[in-house]
Amino acid sequence: MNYIDTLQKYNLKITPQRLEIVDILYKDGHTNIDNLYDKLKQKFPTLSLATVYKNLNLMCEKDFVSEVKIPNQKSVYELTKTEHAHIVCVKCGTILDLILNTDDLVTNIKTTTDYDILSSVIVLNGICPRCKDI
Amino acid sequence: MNYIDTLQKYNLKITPQRLEIVDILYKDGHTNIDNLYDKLKQKFPTLSLATVYKNLNLMCEKDFVSEVKIPNQKSVYELTKTEHAHIVCVKCGTILDLILNTDDLVTNIKTTTDYDILSSVIVLNGICPRCKDI
DNA sequence: CTCTGTGCAAAGCGTTTGCAAACGA
């Protein structure tokens, strides 16, 4: 994965901080600000939290990164992918992506409500297989 | 609707402020803190925002009230009802309740992911019939 | 009478802003 091209595609100048942000998001899948900042700090001890905020906000504006609001948790960030749902394990907090076919659902809602549906946010709360066994 | 019984059921003492909070939530369906506070202020000019926060937090803890997190908007509060989805009009901000049968979806996810699903949060973004015509 | 709720002010916390210096193109 070439993060340089990706950043340039979104008109974001290449900086070491940004490359690392993208790398962490890519590898972690979902990260909240604090986690991200902690990891970045290891590589850039002088890094400012403000820089992380500025970059995430910018990347979200450009729709290169997406913010995922999880009930009762801090927002997490992910590289923007095709629309998908999230399953959150209420015990360990792990977040799993889930590609759902919501076509039927959306068609159904369109006819019953007469709304034009643009997007859907689906978050499921559950217990992951690992936590079930504990 | 007898709000007094309802409050007592949740072990909440009856106060004029609380009765009015419940009344507004009941009539509005979905309200954010600012709206709620503005309306309450008309009846209780000395009301403190802190009181509204304290009460909402308490009512949410007791699951009498639910917080609904909407992407790119402040949370709104509603009296806890049976699980349902929300459609948000991206133009006018109106929120509509939608009772969806998610049984198929949930069963499907349970088998494919092996997660126990406890609850689901579904928010749809769209354009309401009224805004479509403008 | 006792315990809880209210209102006020202050504190707390996460996020944003302004600015000078450093850096990327």
Place this chain on the structure above:
DNA sequence: TCGTTTGCAAACGCTTTGCACAGAG
């Protein structure tokens, strides 16, 4: 070189806390 990004500190806005007084049971 010029415009952007960084890091720092201060400001900001929302939410929570502590406390004295008022009110509910």
